Amino acid sequence: MSSPEPIEASALAILEQAAAISGIDPTRAELVRAGSNTIYRVGDIIGRVGKAGTTDAAEQELRISQWLNASGLPAVHIADVAIPLVVVDDRPITWWQRIPAHRAATPAELATTLRQLHALAPPTTFVLPEYEPFAGLRRAITSTGRLAAEDRAWLLDHHDRLCxxxxxxxPPARxxxxxxxxxxxxxxxPFxxxxIIVDLDRVSLSRPEWDLIPIxxxxxxxxRLSEADYLAFVDAYGADITTxxxxxxxxxxxxxxxTVFALSRSATSENAAGQVRHRLACLRGEIGRPWRWDAL
Structure with missing residues (x-):
């Protein structure tokens, strides 16, 4: 099994180069998370090291942050540095203000914010992309090696039926x-x-129901959510997607x-590979609801 250390070491070297360009001292950089972006804490600044070829997406996140905050919906703020976006080896590094001590939102708080977000008119100074729920899924299913042939065939067929x-x-009504x-x-x-809205990389235009589905x-x-908490979410938003x-x-x-997200991590994680097998069994109806899926 491959180790994540070389990836993190590479990301740290890139962060240090970007910090020198942006006028930031990286000597206290601490790894927060290694995922689709590699996140570092540098004092009161957060550095996000993106994947190669994602500079356009990083620029879009900066625009979305500025637009949301100007619209009255607090979102993670761009750090007050000389150059908030630097590209090193085709990988974008963006700098953000560190959010003070905080907790996750309650279902009702999330619903209230989503209602406000869905009521916003789209930005006029830049274009938001259309949300594409199937983007990259077929390629991920066909390209991974950690999947039995019969499982791959079933998952591709399931993907195509849903598509x-x-x-x-x-098209959506709105x-x-x-x-x-x-x-x-x-x-x-924050206490x-x-x-504050974070993780802005998938902000887009589509049917608002997509944002109600996870809860x-x-x-x-x-x-994973009690009846009382779900009803609080429904009351705060003003609609029940389950109807x-x-x-x-x-x-x-x-x-x-x-499930495909777990599949994308299965090559380097036995836990993710086990989750793929379990989630496939659930999707096939071999395991009845309520399901228990581990976070990855």
Missing amino acids: DQHFELG KSVIHGDAWQGNLVV GGRP AADHTDFD NPAFRLLADIQELRW
Whole structure:
């Protein structure tokens, strides 16, 4: 099994080069998380090292942060540095203000923020992309080696069935600005402060129901959210996605995405490989709901 150390060492070297360009002292850099972005804490500044070829997406995140804050919806702020975006070896490094001590949002706080987000008119100074729920899924299913042939064939067929059903669903009645990865951990609440939206890389335009699916599925399919907490979410938002005829399809697509995410990590993680097998059994109906899926 490959080790993450070389990736983290490479990201740290890139961070240090970017820090020198931006006028930041990187000697106290601490690794926070290594994932799709590698995150470091440098004093009161957060450095995000993106993957190669993602500079356009990093620039978009900076624009979204400025636009949301100007619109009255607090989002993670760009750090006050000379150059907030630096590119080293085709990898973008962005600098952000560190959020003070905080907690994850409650379901009701998340719902309130989503209602406000969905009511915003799209920005006029730049273009948000259309949300693409199937983007990259087929390639990920076909390219990984940690999948038995029969499992790969079933997952591809499941993907294609859902894709066809989604196409038949037709365009949404209205398109809203959506977060694209709306869960309680992506809305943080500083002690004594207002909720702050984080992880802006999937902000896009689509049907607002996408942002309601993760919480609803937590309640209906995973039993991770109590009836009282889910009702608080519904009351604060003003709608219950589980009564929408499209709920089951959208939830199935989201759960496919969560399964493919585990698949994408399975080459270097036995835990992720085990989760792929377990999640496939759930999707096939071999394990009844409520399901228990480990976080990755």
